[in-house]
Amino acid sequence: MTLLIAMTGWHVEDWRQRFQALLPELPVVVLGEPFDRRAVHYVASWKHPEGSLAGLPNLDAIFSLGAGVDHLFADSRLPDVPIARVVDPDLTNRMSEYIVLHCLMHLRQQRRYDRQQREAVWDDDRHQPAARSVRIGIMGLGELGLDAARKLQMVGFDVAGWSRSPKDVDGLQSFAGEDGLVTFLARTDILVCLLPLTTDTRGVLNAWLFSGLAQDGRLGGAFLINAGRGGLQVEADILAALAAGTLKGATLDVFETEPLPSDSPLWNHPAVTVTPHNAAMSEPEAVAGLIAAQIRRLQAGEPLEHVVDPAKGY
Amino acid sequence: MTLLIAMTGWHVEDWRQRFQALLPELPVVVLGEPFDRRAVHYVASWKHPEGSLAGLPNLDAIFSLGAGVDHLFADSRLPDVPIARVVDPDLTNRMSEYIVLHCLMHLRQQRRYDRQQREAVWDDDRHQPAARSVRIGIMGLGELGLDAARKLQMVGFDVAGWSRSPKDVDGLQSFAGEDGLVTFLARTDILVCLLPLTTDTRGVLNAWLFSGLAQDGRLGGAFLINAGRGGLQVEADILAALAAGTLKGATLDVFETEPLPSDSPLWNHPAVTVTPHNAAMSEPEAVAGLIAAQIRRLQAGEPLEHVVDPAKGY
Numbered sequence: 001m002t003l004l005i006a007m008t009g010w011h012v013e014d015w016r017q018r019f020q021a022l023l024p025e026l027p028v029v030v031l032g033e034p035f036d037r038r039a040v041h042y043v044a045s046w047k048h049p050e051g052s053l054a055g056l057p058n059l060d061a062i063f064s065l066g067a068g069v070d071h072l073f074a075d076s077r078l079p080d081v082p083i084a085r086v087v088d089p090d091l092t093n094r095m096s097e098y099i100v101l102h103c104l105m106h107l108r109q110q111r112r113y114d115r116q117q118r119e120a121v122w123d124d125d126r127h128q129p130a131a132r133s134v135r136i137g138i139m140g141l142g143e144l145g146l147d148a149a150r151k152l153q154m155v156g157f158d159v160a161g162w163s164r165s166p167k168d169v170d171g172l173q174s175f176a177g178e179d180g181l182v183t184f185l186a187r188t189d190i191l192v193c194l195l196p197l198t199t200d201t202r203g204v205l206n207a208w209l210f211s212g213l214a215q216d217g218r219l220g221g222a223f224l225i226n227a228g229r230g231g232l233q234v235e236a237d238i239l240a241a242l243a244a245g246t247l248k249g250a251t252l253d254v255f256e257t258e259p260l261p262s263d264s265p266l267w268n269h270p271a272v273t274v275t276p277h278n279a280a281m282s283e284p285e286a287v288a289g290l291i292a293a294q295i296r297r298l299q300a301g302e303p304l305e306h307v308v309d310p311a312k313g314y
Numbered sequence: 315m316t317l318l319i320a321m322t323g324w325h326v327e328d329w330r331q332r333f334q335a336l337l338p339e340l341p342v343v344v345l346g347e348p349f350d351r352r353a354v355h356y357v358a359s360w361k362h363p364e365g366s367l368a369g370l371p372n373l374d375a376i377f378s379l380g381a382g383v384d385h386l387f388a389d390s391r392l393p394d395v396p397i398a399r400v401v402d403p404d405l406t407n408r409m410s411e412y413i414v415l416h417c418l419m420h421l422r423q424q425r426r427y428d429r430q431q432r433e434a435v436w437d438d439d440r441h442q443p444a445a446r447s448v449r450i451g452i453m454g455l456g457e458l459g460l461d462a463a464r465k466l467q468m469v470g471f472d473v474a475g476w477s478r479s480p481k482d483v484d485g486l487q488s489f490a491g492e493d494g495l496v497t498f499l500a501r502t503d504i505l506v507c508l509l510p511l512t513t514d515t516r517g518v519l520n521a522w523l524f525s526g527l528a529q530d531g532r533l534g535g536a537f538l539i540n541a542g543r544g545g546l547q548v549e550a551d552i553l554a555a556l557a558a559g560t561l562k563g564a565t566l567d568v569f570e571t572e573p574l575p576s577d578s579p580l581w582n583h584p585a586v587t588v589t590p591h592n593a594a595m596s597e598p599e600a601v602a603g604l605i606a607a608q609i610r611r612l613q614a615g616e617p618l619e620h621v622v623d624p625a626k627g628y
Contacts, residue, residue, distance in 0.1 A: 090444055093470050097445055100469060101418035108415055114428075117588045120581040122573035124592035130404055131411055154468045155414060156407045259436035267434040274431045278438035 002039040003295065004056070006031040006048035007065065015065075018288035019044065023295060042295055051077040061304055063291045067091055067144075067280070069308050070197040070229060083308045086290055088282045092147045095194070095280035098227055099148040100155060102251040102273065103190055106223045107134055107157075111249070111271070129218035131156030137188030139204075140195040140228065141167050141174060142314075144280070148192065160184060164200070185212035190223045197229035198313035205233040210241040221248030227279040230254040235266065242271050253279040316353040317609065318370070320345040320362035321379065329379075332602035333358065337609060356609055365391040375618055377605045381405055381458075381594070383622050384511040384543060397622045400604055402596045406461045409508070409594035412541055413462040414469060416565040416587065417504055420537045421448055421471075425563070425585070443532035445470030451502030453518075454509040454542065455481045455488060456628075458594070462506065474498060478514070499526035504537045511543035512627035519547040524555040535562030541593040544568040549580065556585050567593040 003026050005015050012030050019028045029035035031052055040056045046065040053062070054077045062083045064072055069085055072078055105111070109125065116123055136152055138145045141163040149172055152159045159172065162184040166176035175184035185191070191213060195201045205226060213222035224247055226233050235256050241247040251273040252266065258277055266272050294304060308314060317340055319329050326344050333342045343349035345366055354370045360379040367376065368391045376397045378386055383399055386392055419425070423439065430437055450466055452459045455477040463486055466473045473486065476498040480490035489498035499505070505527060509515045519540060527536035538561055540547050549570050555561040565587040566580065572591055580586050608618060622628060 093446070094442070094444055097418055097422060097469060100414065101422055101424070104411055104415035104418070105424075108411060110415070110419075113589050114587075116590070117581060120574075120576045120578075122590045124590045124595065126595060126598065128408070128592065128595060130408055132407070151469060155411060155465060260434075262434045267431060273428075275427050276430070276436045276438045278442065281438065281440060281442060284440065 001041045001299075002027045002029055002035065003042045003044060004029050004031060004035065004040045005044050006052055007044075007046040008049065010046055010065075014284060015044070015288065018284060019292065022288055022292035026295070042298075044291055045072060047071045048075065050075050053077070053079050060298060061294070063294060064308075065287055065291070066282070068196065068229060069314060070231070073198075073310070073313055082304055083310070084294055084304050085306045085308055085314075086282065086287050087143065087306045088286055088290060090286055091280045091282045092143050094282075095144045095227060096148045096151045098253070098275075098279035099192055099194075099225065100151050102225050103136055103152060103157065103192070104131075104155065105251070105273070106190055106219065106225075106249060107131055111273075132158060133218045134158060135160070135187050135189045135214065135217060136192060137162060137184055137190070138192045138194060139163075140193065141169065142194070142196070145192075145194045146172075148194065160187060182212055185209065186214060188222070189214050189217035189219050190225065193224070193226040193228045193232055195228050195232055196314035197231045200313075202231050203234050205238070207234070207237040207240060207246075210237065210246045213246070215246075219248065221245065223248055224250040224252075226250075227253045230256045230258060230277075235264075238272075239265060239269070242269065247271075249273075251275070253277055315355045315613075316341045316343055316349065317356045317358060318343050318345060318349065318354045319358050320366055321358075321360040322363065324360055324379075328598060329358070329602065332598060333606065336602055336606035340609070356612075358605055359386060361385045362389065364389050367391070367393050374612060375608070377608060378622075379601055379605070380596070382510065382543060383628065384545070386622075387512075387624070387627055396618055397624070398608055398618050399620045399622055399628075400596065400601050401457065401620045402600055402604060404600055405594045405596045406457050408596075409458045409541060410462045410465045412567065412589075412593035413506055413508075413539065414465050416539050417450055417466060417471065417506070418445075418469070419565070419587070420504055420533065420539075420563060421445055425587075446472060447532045448472065449474070449501050449503045449528065449531060450506060451476060451498055451504070452506045452508060453477075454507065455483065455486075456508070456510070459506075459508045460486075462508065474501060496526055499523065500528060502536070503528050503531035503533050504539065507538070507540045507542045507546055509542050509546055510628035511545045514627075516545050517548050519552070521548070521551040521554060521560075524551065524560045527560070529560075533562065535559065537562055538564040538566075540564075541567045544570045544572060544591075549578075552586075553579060553583070556583065561585075563587075565589070567591055 041060045043062045059079050059081050135158045138149050138161045141161045149159045161174040167174050249271040253275045355374045357376045373393050373395050449472045452463050452475045455475045463473050475488045563585040567589045
């Protein structure tokens with residue numbers, strides 16, 4: 001029984017050491033070096049090369065090294081075995097830190113005060129709206145969306161949520177499906193996107209959606225925060241909406257191409273905040289521990305946790 | 315019975331209109347115009363000129379137009395009548411918005427990512443600490459300090475508080491007095507100052523205090539957030555501590571001189587965030603309403619609320 005680590009973009013040797021320390025009895029191999037394909041029962045993947053997991057006849061499960069699994073479904077030759085996500089409570093908290101931070105930056109006009117500081121200008125805003133008069137709309141009411149919603153409410157914001165299928169959440173106004181989307185957008189000053197990337201959601205943050213956001217709110221326009229996946233957004237539409245005033249500002253942690261190309265106009269757009277896909281990074285030690293625990297669960301004959309539904313893609 | 319408005323720095327006619335609309339039966343006069351001093355029973359003040367409230371023989375109460383009352387006690391000829399603060403629940407929420415925002419900006423290294431964005435640099439931090447591993451210390455456990463503490467805890471921070479006299483607050487580690495101060499500082503990564511300005515607290519944010527802050531925390535140094543009063547801080551000591559590394563960063567909403575002089579080195583210091591004393595501004599309409607309600611209370615023979623203790627100065 002071997003664990004195969006299959007990743008691109010990350011430092012694989014660190015991961016090998018972490019897993020080997022946690023699972024000393026289990027051989028750990030890395031894609032690219034010679035290994036017995038029949039011995040591989042478990043795969044830990046982050047953006048493995050297309051087709052590289054085919055031909056593993058005894059594979060029992062694939063573990064995504066991140067919360068998202070869209071990188072797995074991008075592989076048309078993905079083996080048909082159970083796939084488990086990482087559900088790291090710490091990652092949920094980190095995502096909420098990011099969402100609360102950037103909602104507050106928009107609410108409190110931090111970019112205006114940054115500009116004033118550069119110019120040594122002292123000018124307050126006697127009509128600064130309070131959080132309770134600003135409406136946040138969260139797309140995606142999974143664990144991340146619900147935790148962010150709860151914390152934004154505690155800070156005082158007027159929060160609602162939208163999800164594909166109806167969800168009944170105590171104390172949270174929620175909308176669902178295509179029917180609910182228009183109403184949801186029309187009451188949203190700050191749109192927070194935490195959707196998974198699936199064939200249904202690709203490109204959902206587009207001109208049509210932006211044009212439905214509230215324009216009459218206390219912030220004097222609509223703001224976008226995308227901390228989901230870059231494939232959810234149409235960057236040309238974001239830039240056009242900013243130019244037209246349909247969007248007043250955007251905070252983007254994810255991009256169509258990552259790292260964001262150095263010639264992207266998003267980098268130096270005065271109304272855009274760019275962060276390098278780090279809204280919610282798990283500590284590698286925590287992720288390795290969670291996956292090691294899942295492997296021990298399988299070995300003890302217990303069911304796998306956090307299994308993905310391939311039909312839904314999340 | 316007349317209400318006298320005595321202010322400097324703010325637009326007095328707006329206030330006259332607000333009070334007159336709320337109290338149509340009460341004559342409202344403004345300092346600087348002729349009026350009958352014997353008719354004045356109430357004063358609404360914001361930084362009135364020294365001595366200008368002397369010689370009001372029938373004065374019943376003075377209302378501060380802001381949460382702070384230090385501007386009143388700065389007047390050595392202040393009449394000996396009850397003084398009431400404004401306690402605006404909305405102002406408490408706004409202060410917490412500001413405190414949560416700036417604690418999160420320090421936690422999430424927003425200034426680092428701002429710099430990277432200007433330089434089109436994509437570089438994350440795999441070892442970004444979570445809020446739970448960062449210790450916030452709040453000086454001042456009045457209504458503002460306690461609300462901020464509760465909200466910072468909900469976002470995940472490790473929060474403790476310090477106050478002059480011991481306070482027993484559920485779920486909050488709290489320190490008191492000079493004896494508790496050293497221990498409190500030694501466990502503080504981000505110091506949040508919400509103290510009132512009194513003769514005891516003037517200049518409390520000084521070199522000695524900064525040198526006691528934690529230097530071994532997950533943020534790699536100590537941070538200061540002062541949203542109390544400018545008189546609490548020694549700006550030369552803040553600049554020296556930043557130069558020496560005793561402070562790694564500071565967010566200042568208040569200053570020794572306000573507006574902050576255009577030649578202050580704080581404006582363009584890369585580790586300092588300057589905001590124009592707007593962490594928590596009440597909406598003028600709300601403040602006028604709260605003071606009008608206090609005047610009606612007095613007229614109905616009911617006791618005044620939120621009376622200041624002149625011995626303590628808050």
